[in-house]
Amino acid sequence: MTGHDAGPDPALDPVRARLAREQAAFVATLVGGAADTLGLDPHRRDAARRGLFRKRLAGLGHVCPGLHAGLRAEGRRPDGEPRPAWDAAYAWHLDHPPSPGGRLDDCASLVAHLEARGLLPTTARLDAMSLRLTHRVRADGTVVRRGNGPLLAVTRVLGRPVLLAGAGRRRRAWELGR
Amino acid sequence: MTEGLLPAGLGFGWRRPIAAQQARLRPAFVEVLAENVDPARLDPELAGVVASGTPVVTHGVSLSLGSARPPAAATLGMLDEVARACGSPLVSEHIALVRAEVTAARPAEGAEADGADVVAEAWDEPHADVLEAGHLLPVPRTRDQLEVMVDNVRIAQAALDRPLALEPIAALVEWPDPQMGEGAFVTELLERTDTLLVLDVANVWANAVNHGRDPLADCLAMPLERIAYCHIAGGSWRDGLYQDTHGDPVVEAVLGLARELAARVGPLPLMLERDSEFPPEDEHRAELDAIADAAGLARITP
Numbered sequence: 001m002t003g004h005d006a007g008p009d010p011a012l013d014p015v016r017a018r019l020a021r022e023q024a025a026f027v028a029t030l031v032g033g034a035a036d037t038l039g040l041d042p043h044r045r046d047a048a049r050r051g052l053f054r055k056r057l058a059g060l061g062h063v064c065p066g067l068h069a070g071l072r073a074e075g076r077r078p079d080g081e082p083r084p085a086w087d088a089a090y091a092w093h094l095d096h097p098p099s100p101g102g103r104l105d106d107c108a109s110l111v112a113h114l115e116a117r118g119l120l121p122t123t124a125r126l127d128a129m130s131l132r133l134t135h136r137v138r139a140d141g142t143v144v145r146r147g148n149g150p151l152l153a154v155t156r157v158l159g160r161p162v163l164l165a166g167a168g169r170r171r172r173a174w175e176l177g178r
Numbered sequence: 179m180t181e182g183l184l185p186a187g188l189g190f191g192w193r194r195p196i197a198a199q200q201a202r203l204r205p206a207f208v209e210v211l212a213e214n215v216d217p218a219r220l221d222p223e224l225a226g227v228v229a230s231g232t233p234v235v236t237h238g239v240s241l242s243l244g245s246a247r248p249p250a251a252a253t254l255g256m257l258d259e260v261a262r263a264c265g266s267p268l269v270s271e272h273i274a275l276v277r278a279e280v281t282a283a284r285p286a287e288g289a290e291a292d293g294a295d296v297v298a299e300a301w302d303e304p305h306a307d308v309l310e311a312g313h314l315l316p317v318p319r320t321r322d323q324l325e326v327m328v329d330n331v332r333i334a335q336a337a338l339d340r341p342l343a344l345e346p347i348a349a350l351v352e353w354p355d356p357q358m359g360e361g362a363f364v365t366e367l368l369e370r371t372d373t374l375l376v377l378d379v380a381n382v383w384a385n386a387v388n389h390g391r392d393p394l395a396d397c398l399a400m401p402l403e404r405i406a407y408c409h410i411a412g413g414s415w416r417d418g419l420y421q422d423t424h425g426d427p428v429v430e431a432v433l434g435l436a437r438e439l440a441a442r443v444g445p446l447p448l449m450l451e452r453d454s455e456f457p458p459e460d461e462h463r464a465e466l467d468a469i470a471d472a473a474g475l476a477r478i479t480p
Contacts, residue, residue, distance in 0.1 A: 006336040008248040009329045015322045020246035023278040026353070027309045039354050044388075047417040048350040055313050058425060058454040068206065069412030 007166065033094030034151035053093045056106075064107040064131075070121020085119040102143070108143045126161055182223055183267045183341065184233055184407050188466065188475045189449035191237075196452075199224040199459050204478045207233040209405070210264060213240055213479060217263035224264075234264040235407065237271070243344070244275035244317035254337040261340055268406055270343040270376045271334070273327070273364065274314035279307070290292045294295035316349035319356035319363045322471025331371040343406040344368065345376035346420035348384040348413075360385065364371075379436045380446075384413060384422045395433050398442070399414070406445035410436055410469055425455035425467060433472040440473045448473050 008016075028034035030048055054075070063067025074086040092113040099105040108131045114120040120128060135143050188207025194214070198217060201223055208227055215221075216301035217235075220228065228234055238257050241249050261269050317323050335342055346364050359364075368375060377400055408434075412426040428450070450469055456462070463479040470477045 006333055008333060012326055012329055016246045016326055019318075019322055019326055020279050023246055023275055024309060026318075027275070027311050027315065029310050030315060030351070032309060040351055043417070044351040044419070047419050047421075050417065051350055051421050052311070052313050054421075054423070057311070061454065074282040097312040099309055100310055 018162075020175055027097075032097050049094065050090070052145060053090055056093060056098065057089070060107050060110065063103045064111070064124065064127040067107060067121065070123035073123075074121070079085045083112060085121055088114055088117055088119050104131075104134065105143065105145065107131060108145075112137045112141065112143050118177040129161075182234070184447040186445035186447055186475065187354050187471070188470045189407075189447065190466070191451045191453070192224060192227065193347075193452065193456070194221060194223075196456050196462070197221065199462060201226065202480060204461075204480075205232060205449075206413065206478070207235060207447055207449065209237045209407075209451075210260070211240045211269075212236050212260040212269075215260045215263070217256075220253060220263055221297050228264050229268075233267055236264055236266040236269045236427065238269065238478050239314065240276055240329065241271045241274065241334065242274070242276040243271055243334060244273060244323070244327055244328060245277060245279075245330070246313075247279055249334050249337075251337065253282040255395070258338055261338070262304040266340060268341040268343055268374065269338050269344055270345060270374075270406070272314050272329075272345050273317065273367065274347045274349050275317055276311050277315055278309045278311070300309040314347045316352060317345060318353035319358050320353075321357055324358075324363060324367060327367055328370050331367070331373060333447070335373070341374060341406070342371075343374035343376045343431075345378055346381060346400070347379070348381040350388060350419055352389065359399065361396065361401075365399075366391065368401050368404050373404075373451065375401055375404040375438075376407060376409060376453075377402070377405050378409035379439060380409065380411045380413060380422055380432045383432045383435050384420045387431075388419050393431075394438055397435060397439055401441075403441055405443070405446060406451065408436070408439070408448060409451050413450040415442040424453035427461075428469065433468060437472045437474075438469065445474055 022038070025034070025037050029036045029038065029040065031052055036042075036045060041044050057068055057071055071086055074083045077083055089110060092110055096109055099109065100176065107127065111128050111131050112125065114124075115128065133146075135145055137143050140156060183474075185206045189205040189207040189209065190200060192200060192208045192210045210224065215224065229306075236257060238253070241253050241257065257269050260266075284450060286346045309312070309340070317327065331342070331344070344367070346360060364375070367373070379397070382400070383393045386396040410428055411422060411424045412428045413420055413424075414426040415421070415424040436448065448469065450466060452462075467477050467479055
């Protein structure tokens, strides 16, 4: 605690505005696929883009583990071997900055992107099923969350996929694939 | 180094996927990622750590103290709530930006972008949109950035009920035309705001080797007298650059830098950050033992 006034210093407003322009260009270049207007080192810039992509995928793995596992397996293939889903996911990364809505929205967007191209890893099927219950794909390919309704989710219980449904305190589960 | 907030010793970043493993260790302290904690309902294993009296540091990753926009009151409130729930002796964050403000639509895939089309007109525009980076990005080391960051940090300090420590990040790419070195930037920021330092040994090493500098010289250029605690983490080489992945083992050279630091500063609060690709328990313990040995700290494994 320093006891400073909690508000920003108004004298810095012009500096903040100038800095905002530079930072927007920087972030757009690294995660938004925008052209580099700042003169960054091209090799380091591209390495940073790929590094941010890998870290983003690792983050998505916390909510969509199958999606992460499938893409990671492709990404580890030796140079020269085809990595179609990995490449498609990287293209998605450059054109889809992380959603302010969080990782689940990001996963839904990436799954829709891969499904539309027939490149969804088989390990991601369960994730895709869950996401269909919470998100829908618009005609233009963008993804939105469904409205508040009864709980619907696909999860695993003792290693088997299970559909959960409920409202309030009432819950039911159905084992899938029987 | 700053004494009193955390004991010298080995700790780790508490992670839910390996919480059961971690519960069998005897850390000097732990750190939690604030964004992964519900302060109203602590995970039972984390609640056990808090109840044991082990110091728990609240570590944020989303405040974006380096952004042109002042830090969000909601994020500061979240950090404060988590810190209260965990009884944290301090809160830590990063010298970084994780989002920027934009007002115009981004260019379509493959389109040639004009920089003027993707930037904000003003940081406080009512319709400004937010471009999330999704991860920590470096700030430009300029006087403008420093002035704004000092102001942002003071705003954060006024909202937090405990000391604040700041961590310089690992960055593959740097802004062009820096007006000062990283050590000078960090030192001035911390001195003007009276904040503490989270020294990530792996970040220092990564930045130095990726930009052709001496890791030990970079380390010694930091305000070591302000160290609250230290991080160490693993990484790997890709694209000819060392990447601080937090998903690989700690490399020997980083352990060596931790050894050099301890030889100069003495025993420190030092913790392992592992965020993904969690190894089997025996490998994890062996890595913790190696870190403890390198830094001259007591082992925390059974």
